[in-house]
Amino acid sequence: MKWLRAQLFSNWWSTLATLAILWLAWKALPPFVEWAFVDAVWRAADPRECRAPGAGACWAFIWEKHRFILFGTYPYGQHWRPAAATVLLISLWVFSSFRYSWKWWLPALWAAGLALIAVLMWGGTLGLPYVENERWGGLILTLLLASAGIAFAFPLSILLALGRRSGLPVVRAACAGYIELIRGVPLISVLFMASVMLPLFLPAGVTIDKLLRAQLALVLFAAAYLAEVVRGGLQAMPRHQEETADALGFSWWGKMRLVILPQALRLSIPPLVNTFIGFFKDTSLVLIIGLFDLLSTIKVSLQDPAWSGFGAEAYLFACLVYFAFCYAMSAYSRRLERGGAPRLLAQS
Amino acid sequence: MTRRARGLLVQAALAAALLLGLGYLAWNTAQNLEARKIASGFAYLWREAGFEIGETGFFAYNAADSYLRALAIGLSNTLRVAAIGVVLATALGTLLGLARLGPNLLLSKLAGAYVEVLRNIPLLVQLFFWYVLISENLPAPAAALNPLPGVFLSNRGIFFPLPGDAPVLSGFNFTGGGALSPEFAALLTGLVTYTAAFIAEIVRAGVLSVPRGQVEAARSLGLGRGDTLRRVVLPQALRLIVPPLTSQYLNLTKNSSLAVAIGYPDLVSIANTAMNQTGQAIEGVASIMAVFLTISLSISAFMGWYNRRVALRGLAR
Numbered sequence: 324m325k326w327l328r329a330q331l332f333s334n335w336w337s338t339l340a341t342l343a344i345l346w347l348a349w350k351a352l353p354p355f356v357e358w359a360f361v362d363a364v365w366r367a368a369d370p371r372e373c374r375a376p377g378a379g380a381c382w383a384f385i386w387e388k389h390r391f392i393l394f395g396t397y398p399y400g401q402h403w404r405p406a407a408a409t410v411l412l413i414s415l416w417v418f419s420s421f422r423y424s425w426k427w428w429l430p431a432l433w434a435a436g437l438a439l440i441a442v443l444m445w446g447g448t449l450g451l452p453y454v455e456n457e458r459w460g461g462l463i464l465t466l467l468l469a470s471a472g473i474a475f476a477f478p479l480s481i482l483l484a485l486g487r488r489s490g491l492p493v494v495r496a497a498c499a500g501y502i503e504l505i506r507g508v509p510l511i512s513v514l515f516m517a518s519v520m521l522p523l524f525l526p527a528g529v530t531i532d533k534l535l536r537a538q539l540a541l542v543l544f545a546a547a548y549l550a551e552v553v554r555g556g557l558q559a560m561p562r563h564q565e566e567t568a569d570a571l572g573f574s575w576w577g578k579m580r581l582v583i584l585p586q587a588l589r590l591s592i593p594p595l596v597n598t599f600i601g602f603f604k605d606t607s608l609v610l611i612i613g614l615f616d617l618l619s620t621i622k623v624s625l626q627d628p629a630w631s632g633f634g635a636e637a638y639l640f641a642c643l644v645y646f647a648f649c650y651a652m653s654a655y656s657r658r659l660e661r662g663g664a665p666r667l668l669a670q671s
Numbered sequence: 672m673t674r675r676a677r678g679l680l681v682q683a684a685l686a687a688a689l690l691l692g693l694g695y696l697a698w699n700t701a702q703n704l705e706a707r708k709i710a711s712g713f714a715y716l717w718r719e720a721g722f723e724i725g726e727t728g729f730f731a732y733n734a735a736d737s738y739l740r741a742l743a744i745g746l747s748n749t750l751r752v753a754a755i756g757v758v759l760a761t762a763l764g765t766l767l768g769l770a771r772l773g774p775n776l777l778l779s780k781l782a783g784a785y786v787e788v789l790r791n792i793p794l795l796v797q798l799f800f801w802y803v804l805i806s807e808n809l810p811a812p813a814a815a816l817n818p819l820p821g822v823f824l825s826n827r828g829i830f831f832p833l834p835g836d837a838p839v840l841s842g843f844n845f846t847g848g849g850a851l852s853p854e855f856a857a858l859l860t861g862l863v864t865y866t867a868a869f870i871a872e873i874v875r876a877g878v879l880s881v882p883r884g885q886v887e888a889a890r891s892l893g894l895g896r897g898d899t900l901r902r903v904v905l906p907q908a909l910r911l912i913v914p915p916l917t918s919q920y921l922n923l924t925k926n927s928s929l930a931v932a933i934g935y936p937d938l939v940s941i942a943n944t945a946m947n948q949t950g951q952a953i954e955g956v957a958s959i960m961a962v963f964l965t966i967s968l969s970i971s972a973f974m975g976w977y978n979r980r981v982a983l984r985g986l987a988r
Contacts, residue, residue, distance in 0.1 A: 330776035337775040344777050493682035497689060504960075507967035509925040511939055512959045519952035523703045524696045604793035611932050618796055634803030641796045649791035 370629050384633040385640050388624040392640075395460015395615040401452065405463040408440045412466050420655055433474065440467070456534045460615030462644075464534075468606045468616065472541040473549075473599060479542065480549035481588075485579060487550065488557055498550075505547035510608055513540045518612040537609045545602050552598050556591030557583065596656035600649050607645070617644065700953070709950045716742070722944055724936045726852050738945050745941030746962060752855065752937065753924040756862040760923060761916075763863060764870025769900075771875050782871065789868035795929055797865055802857035802933045805829075812844050821848070828852045854935035858927065866923045873915045877908035910981050917974040924966055928959075938962060 331341045362379030364372055366386055373381035385392070394405045415436045418424055424432075444463070447453035459467075486498030505513065517540035518533065525531070531539075560583060568578040610619040621641050625634055704711055716739040723734050724744055728751055732744050770782040789797070806826050810816065815825035821832035823840075829851040830838035838848030851859070881904050889899040931940035939959055946955035 330774075333774045337773070337778075340775050340778050344781065491678050491682045493686050497685060504964070507964045508960045509928040509939070509963055511928045511931065512956055512963065515943070515946075515952070515959070516956050519946060520956055523700045523952065525703075526699050527702060527706065600791070607793040607795045608929070610795065611929075618793070618799075622799065632807060634807050635800070638796060638800035638803060642792045642800065645793055645796055646788065646791045650787070653787075653791060 373633065380636050380639075381633045382636060384624075384630050384636055387630065388621075388627075391461070391624055392617070392620045393461045393463075395464065395620050396458045397460060398452070398454060398458065401446075401454065404443045404446070404451065404454075405459070405461065408443045409463045409466060411436060411440055411443075412463070412470060416470070437471070437474070456532060459534065461620045462617050464615060465603075465606055465617040468538060468541055468609060468614075469599075469603045471538060472545050472602060472606070475542045476545035476549055479546040480553055481584065483546060483550035484553035484557060487554055502547045502550050505544055506551070510540075510544050510605055511611055513544045514608060514612050516540065533612070534614060537612060537614055541602075541606065541609075544605075545598075548598055548602070549595065552591050552594045553587070555594065556587035556589075559590050560587050593656050593660045596652060596659060600652045600656070603649060603652070604645065617641070707950070711951065711953070713954055715945075715949050715951055715954070720945070721948070724941065725934070726855065726936060738949075741941050741945065742938065742958065745936055745938035748935065749924070749927050749930075749937040749939075749962075752858055752862065752927050752930070752935070756859055756866065756923050756927070757920050759859070759863045760866040760870055760919075763867035765874050767867060767871035768874025768878070771871065772878055786868045786871050789865055790872075794861060794865045794926055795932060798857060798861040798929055798933055801860045802853065805857050806853045812840060815840075815845075826853065829856045852935075854930070854933055857933055858930050858935045861929075862923055862926060865926070866919055869919050869922075870916065873912055873919065874908070877912035878904055880911050881907045913977055913981065914974060917970055917977075921967055921970050924970075925963060928963075 332338045358379040360379075362377060364378050364381050364383045367373055367381070367383035370381075370384070370387075372378065373383055390399070390402060393409075394402050397405050415433060419429060419433075442448060442451070444459060444467075445454060445456070483498045483502060486494045487502060489495050489498070514537060517536040521536050521539070522530065564582060564586065565578065568582040573582065606616060607618045609616050610622065613619075615623070618641055621637050625631055625637055703709075717737050719735055720738045720741040721734050722741070724732055724741060726748065727744050728747050730744055730747060732740060767782045767785060770778045771786070773779055805824075805828075809824055809826045812823070812825040812827050815823040815830075817823055821837050823830040823838060823845060825845070827844050830845045830848050831850075832838060832848045836847050838845040838850070885903055885907065886899055889903040894902065927937055928939040930937035931943055934940070942955045942959050946952050949955075
C-alpha cells in the first residue's frame with residue numbers, strides 16, 4: 324500500500340496522471356481487445372465473413388496472403404527455397420551475435436552462408452530451376468538487402484573512416500565530402516539516384532537490374548553512416564597506441580590492421596548495432612522505387628479487391644514483424660553496452 | 672621513397688582516379704542522353720508543369736504554372752510539415768522524456784514502452800498505418816468523430832476551428848475553419864510520434880547528466896520541483912541536449928521525404944513527378960539533393976553557433 328502510494332499518488336500531479344491513465348485504459352483497452360481478439364476473424368474462406376456486422380479484426384486476411392507476404396512472386400512450388408534461405412540467414416545472424424564466434428573465420432562463414440543462399444535463391448544448379456531476381460520478394464528480400472548491405476558497406480566504411488582521419492589532405496577531403504554529402508540528403512534521393520540516374524551513367528549496352536541498383540544505393544548510404552561510427556571508435560583510442568606502434572616501426576597499414584582497428588572496432592560495436600537497426604528499418608524504403616520487400620508485399624496484398632479495406636490489420640502485422648526483428652537487435656545492443664555479448668560456451 | 676613523396680603520390684593517384692571516374696560517368700551520361708533524346712540543363716524549369724497539386728499551402732498554383740513554381744510549392748510543403756513537426760515533436764518528446772524520469776511509476780513505464788515500440792518500427796510502416804487509419808477507418812464527414820467541440824475527424828481530413836471561423840458540414844465535406852488533409856495529417860502524426868521517441872531519449876539522457884547534487888542543492892534552497900527542473904536542471908541539461916536534438920530535427924526534415932509514399936505533395940514527390948514527365952532525372956535528383964544539403968548545412972551552422980554560445984567559459988572547444 325505504502326509502495327503503491329509512493330509510486331502512483333505521491334502528489335497531486337502524479338495522482339491526476341495515474342487517474343487519467345487508468346481512465347484512458349478503461350475506455351480504450353476493452354474495445355481494442357474486443358476488436359483484435361474476441362471478435363476477430365482468424366480464418367475465413369470468404370472475405371465476406373470479415374465484413375459481417377460485428378466482426379472485429381480480419382486476421383484471416385494475413386492468413387490468406389501469408390505466402391505472398393513472405394515470398395512475394397517467387398514461384399509457388401519453390402517456396403521452400405526462400406524459406407530455407409530465410410532460416411539460414413537468421414541463424415547466421417544469431418550465431419554471429421555470440422562472442423564465441425568473433426574469430427577470424429566468421430567472415431569466411433558468412434561468405435559461405437551467403438553463397439549457399441545465392442544458390443538457393445537463384446538456383447540454376449543442383450537441379451534447382453533458375454529464378455531471376457525480379458521475382459524475389461517478401462521477408463527474404465528485406466533480410467538480404469539489410470545483410471548484404473551491411474556486409475559490403477562495413478569494409479567500405481572502415482576505409483572511409485580511416486581516410487577521413489588521414490594526414491593526406493586530398494584523401495581527407497574526398498572522404499569527408501562523401502560522408503557529409505550522403506548524410507546530408509534523404510535516403511530516398513540516393514535510391515532515386517540508383518534507380519533513375521545510374522542507368523544513364525553506364526556505357527551503352529550495360530545494364531544492372533533493379534535489385535542490384537537498390538542494393539548498391541543502400542551500400543553507399545550505409546557506408547557513410549557506419550563510417551562515422553567507426554570514426555567515433557578511432558577517436559576514442561588513446562593517442563599512445565598509435566605512437567607506440569609508430570615507435571615499433573609498424574607501417575601505416577600494419578599499424579591500422581594490427582593495433583588500431585582491432586581495438587577501435589571493438590569499442591564501436593554497440594553503436595554499430597544501433598546503426599544497423601536504423602539501416603534495417605531503412606530498407607523498407609525500397610518500396611518507393613518498386614521493389615517487393617516485406618512492406619511492399621503487404622501493401623500489394625491490400626490491392627486485391629476481394630480483400631481490400633483491411634489496411635489497419637495489414638500494417639499492424641507489418642509493425643509486429645519489424646518490431647520483432649528490431650527489438651531483438653536493440654535488446655542485444657543494450658546487453659552489449661552493459662557488459663559484453665552472451666557467450667556460446669562457458670569460457671574462463 | 673620518403674614518407675612525404677609517398678603521400679603526395681597517393682593523393683595524386685586518388686585525385687586522378689576520382690577525376691577519371693567522374694569524367695567517364697559524365698561522358699557515358701552525355702552519350703546516353705543524346706541516344707535517348709533527353710534534354711539536359713535546367714531550361715525545363717520554366718516550362719508548363721501540366722499537373723495539379725493536391726495542396727498548395729498558402730500559395731496559388733495551377734497546372735499551367737511552371738515546373739519551377741511546382742517545385743517551389745513542393746519545397747514550401749516540405750518546410751511546412753517539417754516546421755510544425757519540429758515544434759510538436761519537441762513538445763511531445765520533452766514530455767515523454769520527463770515522464771520517464773518522473774516519480775509516477777505508471778507514467779514512466781508507459782513512456783518507456785512508447786519509446787521502445789515507436790523506435791523499433793520503420794517510419795514508413797507507421798506512415799502507412801496512420802494513413803489507412805485516417806483515410807479508411809475514420810467515418811465519412813457526415814458521421815465525423817467530434818472529440819472536442821468544433822473539431823471533426825473524418826476520412827476526408829481533420830477539421831478544427833479558427834478564431835471566428837468554425838468548420839461546418841455542407842454537402843459531402845466540411846467548409847470553413849482550418850483543415851488538414853488526410854495525407855498531411857498522417858505524415859505529421861507519423862513524423863511527430865516517431866521523432867518524439869528519439870527526442871525523449873535525448874532529453875532523458877540530458878537530464879540524467881546533471882549531477883544529483885545540483886538537484887539536492889536546489890531543493891535545499893527551497894525551490895519546488897517545477898522550479899528546480901526549470902531553473903536548475905534544464906539549463907544545464909540543454910548543453911548536452913541541443914546537439915543531438917538538432918540532428919533529430921534534421922532527420923525529421925529528411926524523413927518528410929517519405930511523403931512521396933502516401934501522396935503528400937512534398938518537394939520529393941513533385942520532383943519525382945517532374946522527373947517522370949521530363950525524363951530529366953539528373954536535374955531532378957540534383958535539385959532534391961541541393962535543397963536538402965542546404966537545409967542540412969544551415970542547421971549544422973546554426974548548431975555550431977549555438978554550441979559556442981551555450982558552452983561553459985573555459986570549456987569551449
